[in-house]
Each structure stands twice: as C-alpha cells, then as structure tokens.
Amino acid sequence: MNNAFEIQNLCKSFKDFSLNNISFSLPMGYIMGFVGRNGAGKTTTIRLILNMINRDSGEIKIFGLDNVQDEQKIKQDIAVVFDDIYFVDSWKVREVETALKGFYSNWSSKLFNQYINSFHLPMGKKVKELSRGMKMKLMLAVAMSHEAKLLIFDEPTSGLDPVARDELLGILSKYIADGQKSILFSTHITSDLEKIADYITLIDYGNIFYSGTKDDLLESFCIVRGGPHDLTDELKKNIIGLTTNIAGFAGLLPTSEMKHLAPEIVTETPSIDEILISISKGEGNHE
Amino acid sequence: MSNILKSIKLDHHIMKSRYPMFAIAYILGIVLAVLSKTPIYGALVVMIIAAPLTGQYFSIYEKNNLEKLYGVLPLKKFEVVIGRYLFALCIIVINGMIAAILAYIISFLTNKGMSSLEYLSYLSGGFFYVCLMLAVIFPLYFKFPFSKVYVFSNLPFYLVFIITFSLTRKTNVLKQTGPTAQYLASHLIIIAAIGLGLGLILLALSCLLSCALLEGNREVSLPAEKPEKRLFFVDNLRTWMVTLVVLQHLAELNNTLYLFMMLNSAYFMGLLFLLAGYFTPGSFERKGPGTFLKDRLLRLGVPTLIYAFILSPITRISTHGQQALAGNITASLFALGPMWFVVMLLVFDLGYLAWRMAIKNKPERPAAENRRRLTFLTVALFMLVLAAASYLLRFVIPYGMSILGFPSLDYSAQYLSFFLIGMLAFRRDWLRSIPGSLGQLGFVLAVLATVLLFPVALIGAGSPWIGHGSWQSAIFALWDSIFAVGMSLALVTFFRRFLDGGKKFGRFLSQHSFTVYLIHAPIIVFLMLALRGLQTQPQLKFGLEAIVGLPLCFGIAWLIRKIPYAKKIL
Numbered sequence: 001m002n003n004a005f006e007i008q009n010l011c012k013s014f015k016d017f018s019l020n021n022i023s024f025s026l027p028m029g030y031i032m033g034f035v036g037r038n039g040a041g042k043t044t045t046i047r048l049i050l051n052m053i054n055r056d057s058g059e060i061k062i063f064g065l066d067n068v069q070d071e072q073k074i075k076q077d078i079a080v081v082f083d084d085i086y087f088v089d090s091w092k093v094r095e096v097e098t099a100l101k102g103f104y105s106n107w108s109s110k111l112f113n114q115y116i117n118s119f120h121l122p123m124g125k126k127v128k129e130l131s132r133g134m135k136m137k138l139m140l141a142v143a144m145s146h147e148a149k150l151l152i153f154d155e156p157t158s159g160l161d162p163v164a165r166d167e168l169l170g171i172l173s174k175y176i177a178d179g180q181k182s183i184l185f186s187t188h189i190t191s192d193l194e195k196i197a198d199y200i201t202l203i204d205y206g207n208i209f210y211s212g213t214k215d216d217l218l219e220s221f222c223i224v225r226g227g228p229h230d231l232t233d234e235l236k237k238n239i240i241g242l243t244t245n246i247a248g249f250a251g252l253l254p255t256s257e258m259k260h261l262a263p264e265i266v267t268e269t270p271s272i273d274e275i276l277i278s279i280s281k282g283e284g285n286h287e
Numbered sequence: 288m289s290n291i292l293k294s295i296k297l298d299h300h301i302m303k304s305r306y307p308m309f310a311i312a313y314i315l316g317i318v319l320a321v322l323s324k325t326p327i328y329g330a331l332v333v334m335i336i337a338a339p340l341t342g343q344y345f346s347i348y349e350k351n352n353l354e355k356l357y358g359v360l361p362l363k364k365f366e367v368v369i370g371r372y373l374f375a376l377c378i379i380v381i382n383g384m385i386a387a388i389l390a391y392i393i394s395f396l397t398n399k400g401m402s403s404l405e406y407l408s409y410l411s412g413g414f415f416y417v418c419l420m421l422a423v424i425f426p427l428y429f430k431f432p433f434s435k436v437y438v439f440s441n442l443p444f445y446l447v448f449i450i451t452f453s454l455t456r457k458t459n460v461l462k463q464t465g466p467t468a469q470y471l472a473s474h475l476i477i478i479a480a481i482g483l484g485l486g487l488i489l490l491a492l493s494c495l496l497s498c499a500l501l502e503g504n505r506e507v508s509l510p511a512e513k514p515e516k517r518l519f520f521v522d523n524l525r526t527w528m529v530t531l532v533v534l535q536h537l538a539e540l541n542n543t544l545y546l547f548m549m550l551n552s553a554y555f556m557g558l559l560f561l562l563a564g565y566f567t568p569g570s571f572e573r574k575g576p577g578t579f580l581k582d583r584l585l586r587l588g589v590p591t592l593i594y595a596f597i598l599s600p601i602t603r604i605s606t607h608g609q610q611a612l613a614g615n616i617t618a619s620l621f622a623l624g625p626m627w628f629v630v631m632l633l634v635f636d637l638g639y640l641a642w643r644m645a646i647k648n649k650p651e652r653p654a655a656e657n658r659r660r661l662t663f664l665t666v667a668l669f670m671l672v673l674a675a676a677s678y679l680l681r682f683v684i685p686y687g688m689s690i691l692g693f694p695s696l697d698y699s700a701q702y703l704s705f706f707l708i709g710m711l712a713f714r715r716d717w718l719r720s721i722p723g724s725l726g727q728l729g730f731v732l733a734v735l736a737t738v739l740l741f742p743v744a745l746i747g748a749g750s751p752w753i754g755h756g757s758w759q760s761a762i763f764a765l766w767d768s769i770f771a772v773g774m775s776l777a778l779v780t781f782f783r784r785f786l787d788g789g790k791k792f793g794r795f796l797s798q799h800s801f802t803v804y805l806i807h808a809p810i811i812v813f814l815m816l817a818l819r820g821l822q823t824q825p826q827l828k829f830g831l832e833a834i835v836g837l838p839l840c841f842g843i844a845w846l847i848r849k850i851p852y853a854k855k856i857l
Contacts, residue, residue, distance in 0.1 A: 052358035072290075075361035086355035088347060090304040099300040102293050103360050 079143030241278030294370025411482030418486030564709020685754025726780025733773030
C-alpha cells in the first residue's frame with residue numbers, strides 16, 4: 001500500500017519538551033485523526049513534516065520522498081490549514097489568489113472561484129474583515145485549488161461553531177472521495193474524528209500511544225466501571241487512567257485483559273475523548 | 288531563478304499596503320531640497336528614509352503569521368532570503384532614480400545646478416550608505432523579532448547620517464584629509480564606482496549571512512555521526528595550508544602579491560597551530576609521556592636540525608655565493624627559515640607535556656562526554672580578546688619585526704591561543720560538530736572586516752607602522768583577529784562539507800605535506816635561480832613557479848620518504 005507519509009524514529013528536543021522517537025504512517029486515500037491534548041506534540045510534528053523546524057534525528061517521507069531533500073517537489077502537493085489565517089490581513093480575497101497562484105503548477109483559478117462561490121466568500125472583502133469561519137474556508141479554498149494530495153489540518157476547528165465544523169467535515173469527505181488524496185487532521189476536538197477518520201494516532205507528552213485504524217482503537221480498549229471491592233491489585237496495574245471515589249472506580253482497560261474481569265464490573269465501548277482523557281491521566285501507566 | 292522571481296513578486300504583494308509610506312520620504316526630501324538650496328541632499332534623504340521602510344516587510348511578516356505561509360509554500364529558505372534582498376535593492380534603485388529626477392527638476396527650477404558627475408558621486412554615496420544600513424539591519428530582522436530590534440537597529444544609522452550631513456554641510460571634509468582622499472575628491476567617477484561596488488558587495492555578504500542565520504543549526508550528516516571515521520578533511524586542510532606556505536614564500540621571493548601575503552599571514556600559520564593542537568592530546572594519550580617526548584624530539588627536533596645545518600647553508604650559499612660566508616656566519620648560514628613554526632610547536636608540545644605531568648597525567652575526557660557546542664557569542668568574545676592581546680603584544684613587538692629567526696612573533700598570541708583552541712576542539716569534538724552556519728558567519732565576518740577595517744588600518748597620512756600602540760595598530764589587531772577566526776571557521780566547515788574524501792591522491796598529498804614544509808625553501812630558491820633569465824611580470828613568474836614548484840616539492844618529498852627510516856621522522 002502506498003503511504004501519503006511515513007514517519008520513522010523522529011526526535012526533536014526543546015528546552016522543556018521533546019518528541020521521543022515517534023513513528024507512524026498514513027496510507028494514501030484515508031483520513032487520519034492526530035489526537036492529543038494541547039502541548040502533546042501535534043504542532044511540532046506538523047512543523048517537522050513541513051520542514052519548518054529542523055529535526056534532531058529520524059526520517060520523514062512524503063509520497064515516498066524525503067521531506068528535506070525534495071521539499072519543493074513535495075510542497076507542490078501539500079496544503080495546510082492552520083488554526084489561524086496566515087495571509088496578509090490587508091489582502092482582499094481575490095488578492096490572495098493573485099499572490100499565491102504562481103507558486104503551484106497545478107493551480108486552478110476556476111476551482112478557486114468555484115470554492116469561493118460555494119463558500120459564499122466575498123471577493124472584494126479584506127482578510128481582516130472575514131469571520132473566523134470564513135477565514136478557515138479561505139484557507140481551505142487555497143488548499144484545495146492546487147489539488148493537493150495531502151491536506152494537513154492543524155486544529156482547524158478550534159473556535160468554530162458546530163455548524164461550521166459540520167460543514168467542514170462535509171467538504172473534506174467530498175475532497176477525498178477519489179481515493180487519491182489523504183488528510184492528516186490534528187485536533188483535540190475528537191467528536192469531529194468519530195465521524196470522518198479512518199485512522200487515529202494518539203500522542204501524549206511527545207510519545208505515540210496508539211497509531212492504527214479507528215475501529216481497532218475502539219475495539220482494543222473498553223471503559224470499565226465497578227464498585228470499590230471489585231478493584232483488585234491486578235486490575236489496578238492494567239487500568240489506564242484509573243479514577244476512584246466512594247462509589248467505585250472507572251478507567252480504560254485493554255480488551256485483552258477483559259477475560260480476567262469479575263462479572264460485576266461493567267464494560268462499555270469508549271469514545272476517542274474518553275481514551276484521550278484516560279491516557280492523559282494515566283501518564284506513566286503506559287509506554 | 289524563477290522561484291527567486293516568485294519570491295520577489297510575493298514580497299511586492301506583501302508590501303503593497305505600505306507603499307504610501309514612501310510619500311513621507313519624498314515630502315521630507317523635497318522640503319529639505321528647497322530649504323537647503325542643495326537639491327541633491329533631498330534625494331539623499333529620500334534614499335536614506337525609504338530604504339529602512341523596506342524593513343516594514345518584517346513587521347507585516349510578524350503581524351500576519353507569515354512564517355506559516357512560507358512554511359507551506361514550495362520555496363527554499365535561501366530563495367526567500369535572496370528574493371528579499373533583491374526586492375530591497377529594487378526599492379533602493381527605484382526610489383534613488385525617482386529622487387534623482389526630482390532633485391534635477393528642483394535644481395533646474397531653483398537654478399542650483401550641479402554637474403552630472405557630482406550628482407552620480409552623491410547618489411552612489413547614498414547608495415553605499417543605504418546598502419550598509421540594510422546589510423546590518425536585515426540579518427537582525429531575520430534572526431530576531433522585528434518589534435524588538437527595529438528602533439535599536441535603525442537609530443544609529445540615522446544619527447550617523449545627521450552628524451555626517453551637518454559636518455559636510457559646513458566644511459569640505461574630503462579636502463581636509465590625506466592625499467588618497469584628496470585624489471578621490473578630484474576623481475568623482477572613482478567615488479561613484481567604489482560606492483556602487485561596495486554597496487553591492489555589502490548586500491551580497493549580508494545576504495549570505497542571513498541565509499546562514501535562517502538555516503540556523505540545521506543538522507546535516509556530519510562526520511559527527513560517525514565518530515570512528517578518520518577526519519580526512521583535516522588532512523586535506525593541512526595539505527592546503529602547507530601549499531599556501533609554499534605560495535607565500537614564492538610570492539616573497541618574487542616580491543609580488545603583497546595583499547595575498549598580508550591576508551595569508553593573518554591566519555594560515557595560526558590555523559596550522561590549531562590543527563597541530565587538535566592532534567596533540569590524542570597523540571599523548573596513545574603514546575604516554577615518555578614516547579610522546581621521544582616522538583616530538585624525533586619528528587620536530589631532528590628535521591629542524593637537518594634544516595638549520597644542511598638545507599639552510601645550501602640555500603644561502605646558492606643564493607648569495609661567497610657573500611654568505613662574510614660577516615656573522617652563524618646568523619646567515621644556519622637560519623631557522625620556515626622551521627620557526629616547528630620550533631615553536633615543539634615548545635608548545637613540551638609545555639603541554641609539562642602541564643600533563645603537573646596534573647599527574649589525568650586522562651583527557653572522551654569527546655562524547657564532554658561535547659559542548661561552540662556558539663557565536665563565544666567566538667565573538669574570543670575575537671575581541673585576541674584582538675586586545677595582539678594589540679598589547681605589538682607595543683613590544685611591532686608587525687613584521689623578526690626576532691631570533693622568528694619572523695612573526697607579533698602573532699604569537701594568535702599562535703598560542705589557536706594551539707590551545709585546537710586542544711579544546713579535540714576535547715569537545717568541535718571539528719566534527721561546529722555548525723556549517725558558523726562557518727558561513729565566519730566567512731562573512733572575515734570579508735566584512737577586510738572591507739571595512741583593513742583599509743582603515745593601512746591608510747592615514749604619516750601613520751606609524753602597525754604597533755607601538757597607534758590607533759591603526761588597534762584597528763589592524765581587530766581586523767586580523769576577526770579575519771583569522773572567521774577564515775579558520777570557514778575553512779574547517781568548507782573542507783568538512785566538500786573535501787572530506789579519503790581518496791588515494793589526497794592521502795598521498797597529506798602524507799607528504801610535512802616533508803614539503805621542511806624542504807620547500809631550497810627547492811623554490813633553486814627553481815627561482817633556474818628561471819632568473821626569464822624576463823616577465825613578477826605575477827606571471829610567480830604563477831609559473833607555482834605550477835612547476837608545487838609538484839616538484841611533492842615529488843622530491845616522495846623520493847625523500849623512500850629513504851630507509853625517513854618515514855620514522857617525516
């Protein structure tokens with residue numbers, strides 16, 4: 001299977017944070033949710049993918065090419081939507097196209113105009129006059145007008161209302177329909193991913209906790225709840241992000257450990273949010 | 288190239304909203320032109336004010352998160368930097384042209400004409416000043432946030448301009464200076480050419496510096512990744528330094544290429560001491576004190592004796608004939624010649640041995656445990672300290688004074704410190720780990736110092752020669768310290784990047800370089816004697832002797848090393 005990107009043993013250290021030997025990949029034609037709390041290392045990973053910062057060690061291949069050696073070639077086929085707009089605020093919407101179209105060999109003005117019309121963006125309005133949702137749509141229009149094969153989203157939905165978020169997810173589903181495009185969707189709002197992601201990569205404190213299909217993730221873990229007397233030492237060891245109170249306990253348990261459970265203990269399928277919260281709480285409990 | 292053009296276009300789009308700000312420059316320029324009744328001053332003011340306005344680009348960059356935009360676009364970092372400088376150059380040229388036309392119109396209307404040559408020299412002066420401003424300011428903008436350095440970086444230039452402007456308004460400064468400046472004052476076309484040329488050189492160097500800053504400490508596959516690998520680039524660098532020694536002596540014998548000789552002597556022996564220092568601790572560790580001492584005496588002491596008592600008399604007699612035996616025979620016949628380096632190195636090595644004995648032979652810590660990166664701040668501080676030490680030393684030993692056969696003792700602060708730095712470089716593994724960007728920075732600083740400081744140190748009516756505490760001596764010390772450190776950094780990183788091969792030919796040259804150092808003096812003297820009948824330009828003769836002499840030196844070195852036991856010494 002061809003990969004849109006492949007990260008191997010990537011390391012990057014800062015004074016107060018480090019990305020520790022992370023590896024994961026995204027097959028072509030799929031959407032990957034890149035999940036972790038604020039400061040987990042999502043943006044650092046994206047900046048490393050884009051070669052905006054230098055890695056300490058490791059390898060990043062995009063469409064099979066090295067992201068540093070073949071940076072220009074790769075970036076013709078990559079588009080990024082950040083959490084905030086990165087165009088000059090005095091530019092009008094039409095000037096954004098004038099300024100950027102020359103950089104991409106696949107740029108289609110027709111496509112750009114189509115997206116601008118369908119997103120109801122006024123051509124004559126300045127970037128600074130657009131609402132947050134409109135700014136996100138403008139970045140999206142630019143990203144999709146050069147037929148990028150890999151779309152990277154860095155927290156694009158933070159600050160968007162639910163209607164705008166739903167609209168975005170609809171657009172993305174359409175965009176990857178031909179099976180030739182992939183999306184890396186970094187977010188901490190995991191409900192968005194439940195709807196569209198095929199793969200999930202969970203990152204916490206610079207370490208990859210899980211990377212694989214969404215279904216496998218949801219099947220690999222279960223939420224367990226029980227009374228105070230049901231919590232054995234063996235169970236304590238295996239539960240990730242254990243919380244206890246007078247009424248009992250709750251936490252995340254790998255499904256492989258389910259067979260040893262007492263019948264009184266209740267199990268439920270977790271949401272990505274619950275997994276994220278549990279691994280954040282259980283830092284040190286897992287690798 | 289097309290990407291650089293695209294980058295310039297993008298800069299134009301980004302700056303469009305700030306173009307009306309240039310009107311301020313024009314209004315001020317026109318007002319000043321009319322009030323001063325010297326329209327060309329108005330044009331200069333327009334240029335001086337308009338140039339830093341190009342720095343507004345960085346303000347927009349910071350305010351609008353354009354770092355992200357450039358992170359996404361298919362552009363290389365150096366294309367962005369070159370594009371930015373070319374864009375600024377376009378702004379300078381366009382504003383300069385418009386301002387000159389306006390000045391011409393005003394002078395026509397007010398009947399205050401000037402010859403076109405005078406116009407051109409003023410404009411080129413303005414161009415140089417603006418380029419100097421941008422050359423200093425732009426790297427700061429690339430390195431630091433615009434909002435933090437804007438005022439601090441621009442203010443000195445405006446103050447200098449105002450002071451210079453008021454001084455030149457009252458008096459003709461050029462006419463009160465030395466003959467060189469007066470010559471320039473009467474040949475305005477030369478001033479114009481110097482202004483334009485230097486301006487462009489400064490911008491090009493600044494561009495290189497900004498590229499290095501933007502690249503930062505980019506990790507490349509350095510030999511640092513392969514600690515067991517032999518440092519072939521150091522061998523190759525040593526070969527190159529020895530080649531430079533031969534060329535230097537050829538230039539001296541032909542009495543030509545003075546600039547080449549001055550630039551060379553500012554750094555090349557220092558760098559040889561650094562390389563020698565780098566290998567000293569390793570050699571001591573491998574051999575132990577006794578064998579180390581024996582080895583040094585054998586490899587450094589014996590060749591010195593051979594040179595002083597065999598090669599030097601032969602050279603002296605063949606060049607001076609009977610005269611060589613007249614007067615003080617010891618001094619004239621048994622000279623140290625180029626072996627002063629070997630003697631000084633032997634002294635340093637013996638000093639190192641004594642120190643190791645004093646600290647009871649405590650072993651060197653391996654580089655891996657002791658790696659601390661060399662930073663620009665450390666380098667800059669070292670340059671200043673070395674400059675101060677050289678300046679003080681030249682109170683006693685002025686530049687060019689030979690003492691006991693040591694021709695450049697005024698550089699001994701550099702030699703000793705470079706030898707010590709070589710040892711530090713071994714401990715901290717600097718030769719493998721110093722970032723390439725530091726080498727680029729070093730090169731830019733070396734060139735900048737040569738353009739700005741070197742001429743200042745050498746001009747000045749009736750100035751004493753470098754030394755005795757003169758101000759020229761201080762400038763010269765600052766220049767040669769910056770130049771030596773900068774060139775050393777540049778050459779180490781350049782050879783590491785491009786000349787790290789261990790090919791057979793390179794290894795052959797490196798194995799024979801010390802022998803070449805020992806024997807080159809008589810060889811080039813004989814070569815010069817053989818070619819004395821050739822009547823041609825000294826530079827041409829130098830070239831010819833270099834082409835013949837260098838292979839000859841290596842060839843004879845190869846033959847000498849074939850002599851039994853010679854390899855034990857050489």
